[in-house]
Amino acid sequence: MSASDTLLSAVPGSPSSGIKTLARLGFAAIGVVYVLMGVLALMAVTGLGRGERADREEAVQRLQDLPAGNVLLGLIALGLLGYIVWRFTQAIIDTESKGADAKGIGTRIWYAASGLVYSGLALYAARLALNGSAEKGGNTSKTLTATVLGWPGGEWLIMLAGVVVIGIAIYQMYRAYSGKFQKDVNASGLSAGQQQLVYRAGQVGFTARGVVLAILGYFLLKAGQQSRASAVGGTDEAFDFLAAMGPAVLGVVAAGLVAYGLFMLVQAKYPVLRGL
Structure with a gap:
């Protein structure tokens, strides 16, 4: 156990090791989704894509084409669920000691809302893993x-x-x-x-x-x-909006989303957020 883990374990309201593991799985899942989304957008810019919309659901769906795709989809669904659980733990237990004043309550509500943002994507990935198909929520x-x-x-x-x-x-x-x-x-x-x-x-x-x-x-x-x-x-229309400004604009933003995905993957291994 590292010094930072020891310190976190000593903090009142600090999440359990199981919650921390779920959070790390969540970071990894979100990282994979953003990397794939950015790559799809870059492929569209370079003409290498097949006309797919570079949204989060399309990024998740592309995992089906990989070996053991259903297993990967299941892991993505589990990871996103883990992220949701961790965000609600932050909100309810107040792992970051935001307090119960107006600002603190607002921040904790934001944590819960941040988790809910990925609930639809988690359900979509789970349905793909179990049924092989799922209706998009566009x-x-x-x-x-x-x-x-x-x-x-x-x-x-x-x-x-x-x-x-x-x-x-x-x-x-x-x-x-x-x-x-x-x-x-x-x-x-x-x-x-x-x-x-x-x-x-x-x-x-x-x-x-x-x-x-x-x-x-x-x-x-x-x-x-x-x-x-x-x-x-949604995100796909936002990419269309950027593409209308020129392929270079879309390419820069798409590369930035790949960078964000890689940053989240690093967080999965080396947690850099307080409360984890």
Whole structure:
């Protein structure tokens, strides 16, 4: 057991070793998904793809083509479930000592919401592993948006959601360049050269992820302003939006998502997040 693990074990509310293992599986699963998603987008830019949409579900589906694909899909589903469990553990047990004031409660709600984001993908991967096929949930966001638009003041709620998503995107970029996570990387047990490489990969990855989230937030703003659910889009539509700016733009963001995936894979082996 390392010194950091010993320290974490001594922290009240620290998650059990089983929860920590689930979290690491989650990081690995998310890393694989982002690497595949970025590679699919890069293949589209270079003309090597088969016209697939470079979204998370397509990335997961491509695992079926690999040897023991169903086993890999099962591991991805398990990993994503582990990530969800870990996020809810953070929220409920307060493993990072955020407290019960307004800011702390907000942060803990964010942890739970972050886990729920991957619930649909976990279910999709599990259904693929068990049944060999699964229905994509691409229209879910449009259906939900249409429902909210039917409520009194629904347009404002959708625009508020767009502002929140854009705010999260800005935070991703702030995190990339504020240096806040550099001290966590430096405590990962990697050599100095490896720490620098991981830190730069995290910077590029968080920036690319922030760009994609900002576009998704823009889609929500547009949907609210126009009271049109069809204006909402997912990651694949965000890539189309970037592609319209030129293949180089899409290529840079796609490479950034690959970097983010690699950063998550490093986290699976060398946890650099507090509370783990």
